[in-house]
Amino acid sequence: xxxxxxxxxSPHAFRDVxxxxxLGFQTNIHMMVIAEILVLIFALGIAVVRGLPGRxxxxxxxxxxxxxxxxxGTPLIIVALVIGVGVPSAxxxxxxxxxxxTYGIASIAIIYxxxxxxxxxxxxxxIHASQRMAARSLGLSYGQTMRYVVLPQAIRRVIPPLLNxxxxxxKDTAIVYIIGIGEAVLAAQNYSTAYTNFTGYTVAxxxxxxxxxxxxxxTDSLIRQRELRERAAA
Amino acid sequence: MSGxxxxxxxxxxxxxxxxKVLSNVSLQVAAHDVVCLIGASGSGKSTLLRCIxxxxxxxxxxxxxxxxxxxTDKLDVNKLRQQxxxxxxxxxxxxxxTVLQNVTLSPRKTLGLSKKQAEARAxxxxxxxxxxxxxxxxxxxxxGGQQQRVAIVRALAMDxxxxxxxxxxxxxxxxxxxxVLQLVRGLSEVGMTMIIATHEMNFAREVxxxxxxxxxxxxxxxxxxxxxxGDPQEPRTRAFLSSVLAAGRM
Numbered sequence: 310x311x312x313x314x315x316x317x318x319s320p321h322a323f324r325d326v327x328x329x330x331x332l333g334f335q336t337n338i339h340m341m342v343i344a345e346i347l348v349l350i351f352a353l354g355i356a357v358v359r360g361l362p363g364r365x366x367x368x369x370x371x372x373x374x375x376x377x378x379x380x381x382g383t384p385l386i387i388v389a390l391v392i393g394v395g396v397p398s399a400x401x402x403x404x405x406x407x408x409x410x411t412y413g414i415a416s417i418a419i420i421y422x423x424x425x426x427x428x429x430x431x432x433x434x435x436i437h438a439s440q441r442m443a444a445r446s447l448g449l450s451y452g453q454t455m456r457y458v459v460l461p462q463a464i465r466r467v468i469p470p471l472l473n474x475x476x477x478x479x480k481d482t483a484i485v486y487i488i489g490i491g492e493a494v495l496a497a498q499n500y501s502t503a504y505t506n507f508t509g510y511t512v513a514x515x516x517x518x519x520x521x522x523x524x525x526x527x528t529d530s531l532i533r534q535r536e537l538r539e540r541a542a543a
Numbered sequence: 544m545s546g547x548x549x550x551x552x553x554x555x556x557x558x559x560x561x562x563k564v565l566s567n568v569s570l571q572v573a574a575h576d577v578v579c580l581i582g583a584s585g586s587g588k589s590t591l592l593r594c595i596x597x598x599x600x601x602x603x604x605x606x607x608x609x610x611x612x613x614x615t616d617k618l619d620v621n622k623l624r625q626q627x628x629x630x631x632x633x634x635x636x637x638x639x640x641t642v643l644q645n646v647t648l649s650p651r652k653t654l655g656l657s658k659k660q661a662e663a664r665a666x667x668x669x670x671x672x673x674x675x676x677x678x679x680x681x682x683x684x685x686x687g688g689q690q691q692r693v694a695i696v697r698a699l700a701m702d703x704x705x706x707x708x709x710x711x712x713x714x715x716x717x718x719x720x721x722x723v724l725q726l727v728r729g730l731s732e733v734g735m736t737m738i739i740a741t742h743e744m745n746f747a748r749e750v751x752x753x754x755x756x757x758x759x760x761x762x763x764x765x766x767x768x769x770x771x772x773g774d775p776q777e778p779r780t781r782a783f784l785s786s787v788l789a790a791g792r793m
Contacts, residue, residue: 443635446596447649447701448625457648461639 315506322508326500330512333496337482338520340414340492344482345475347418348425353464355422356429357455373426380423385484389416393488410492413485421478428470432463469535472528476521483517493517548607549574549736550595550705555604557590564590565760567604572753575734579747581771582757583783588740591757592707595738596629609704625653628698629707632714634690636682636697642669643678646697654701661700668696672726688719692726699730706730708739744787748772756780 358366359373380388393412397405436459444454486494493516497509550572557565565587572578580588593599595606597613597620606613613623636645646668647661656664669675672692682690691711698706708727712720724746731737731750741747747754747768754771756764756779764777775781 439631439633439635440637442598443631443637444649445621446598446624446629447697448621448623448653449649450621450653453652457652458637462637465639 317507317511319506319508322500322504322506323512325504326497326509327512329496329500330493330509330516333491333493334513334516336410336490336492337479337516340410340417340482340485340490341475341479344414344417344421344478347414348421348478351418352422352425353429353460355426356433357460359426359430360433362451377423377426380420381427383420385416385420385481386487388420389413389485389488392416392419393485393490409488409490412488413482413490413492416485417478417481421474421481424474424477425471428467428474429463431470432467433459435466436462469528469532472524472531476524476528479520479524480517483513548572549576549609550738551605551607552591552595553605553607555591555594555606556602557587557594557599558602563760565594565601568757568760568762569604570738570755570762570765572736572738574736576752577731577735577737577739577750578753578755579751579768580738580740580755580757581742581744581747581783586757587760588757589709592629592709592738592740595705596624596627596707598629621653625649625701626703627705627707628701628703629709630691630694630698630711632710634682634687634694634714636690636694638682641679641681642674642685642693645682645693646700649697650700665696665700668699669693672696686719687715688722691715691719691723695723695726695730704736706735706737708737708741710740710742712741712743742787744772744784756783758783 355373355376358369359377361369389412392415393409396412397407399405440458440462441454444458445451449457482492483494486492486498489495493513494510497507497513500509501507548571550570552568552570555565555568556563568587568591570578570591580591582588590599594601595608595613597618601614604614608623608627611623612618636642637648640648643662643665646665647656647658650656650661650664651658666675666678669678672695674689674692674696677685677689677693682693685693695708695711711727712723715723720743724743727737727739727746728750739747739751749768751768753765754768755762756771756775756777758779764771764775764780771780772784775784
């Protein structure tokens with residue numbers, strides 16, 4: 310028992326490793342914030358393209374469907390390795406000379422955009438057809454109807470599931486340590502390799518949990534507020 | 544007669560899959576006239592209105608409004624819909640917008656009115672129906688009757704030359720019906736051309752210059768209200784009217 314406590318919860322190791330893990334965790338925060346912003350924008354674009362009407366939009370729709378199918382099915386770790394190790398080795402100029410966190414952000418954004426696009430799509434499809442009909446009957450174009458009537462309602466509706474995906478995204482910033490990003494997990498690993506002590510992982514885990522809990526509670530409260538509102542309206 | 548009609552519907556047919564909703568429907572509406580469509584649910588009233596607004600595409604036949612053929616491919620449907628207002632049974636207000644935003648959205652975005660111009664016009668219309676103080680409210684804070692009046696005003700804000708009303712009182716509590724009908728009455732008095740699908744027979748008799756009885760996608764009988772309600776020729780019309788009477792709706 311004492312051995313386990315020493316390995317995972319050593320006060321001495323805690324003091325030693327805390328600054329390094331904290332420094333690394335700042336990189337996690339940096340990656341998650343930028344990735345989330347990118348995902349919000351890019352996923353909305355995919356969802357809108359996927360819903361475009363008419364025969365002329367078939368190639369675009371097909372592209373959006375392919376994107377979602379492909380990247381929802383691909384493990385993040387593969388995308389991270391391809392982008393974080395493969396792209397820099399390709400000697401392709403500007404695109405091959407970015408920093409490791411940038412490749413990490415790109416990998417996360419690519420994968421999560423596929424998930425979040427589906428969340429947006431569910432929201433768009435949940436808006437009753439009579440809303441589009443009312444908007445079109447007033448002479449608004451398809452684009453104006455999306456912009457002013459459908460998307461504002463759809464986005465409001467999907468905020469809770471979207472935040473849920475963001476909780477997943479935040480944790481997955483740990484996965485990209487595989488391409489040598491100096492984030493929290495790498496710091497913990499370095500310490501564990503050097504001192505055969507795993508307290509750094511415990512510290513990193515606590516950081517992630519601390520960051521996730523407020524978001525989870527916030528999501529819960531949004532859902533509760535909505536239920537109350539809908540019960541009042543019914 | 545057909546040459547001077549404001550709305551000319553000629554031999555219009557429309558199916559949804561195997562379900563033929565309209566077959567060879569023809570209808571003439573003179574400018575400033577009010578035509579009421581009556582008939583059972585599923586007789587094709589709503590579909591006919593939606594075809595005139597191009598919310599549904601007709602399978603065959605032509606529709607001409609104010610000399611403009613709506614059934615050609617070259618038509619700018621958005622432009623056309625800006626001139627033809629439609630109000631629905633379920634109001635269909637935009638729930639994320641205030642009353643004022645509901646009313647000003649399309650005038651601003653499609654007619655190019657400034658926010659100030661659009662709001663001035665909206666307030667003028669809201670004043671007329673006594674809902675000015677609700678301008679900043681969201682639709683779910685309004686009664687059904689108020690919501691439907693806002694929906695009518697939203698359509699009127701586009702300054703349409705034709706109004707289509709699709710069973711606009713059917714979803715309302717009985718005590719709220721009259722405030723909506725009063726508004727429609729006012730529109731007919733100022734000469735708005737309207738086609739109204741309705742189950743309110745007394746109202747139809749009062750405001751309509753012509754009644755059309757639809758049955759299974761066909762206009763079975765049409766004529767002035769005195770004739771349709773007083774001396775219907777078709778057995779189906781008689782059966783429909785007597786069932787309405789028995790239900791206490793007339």
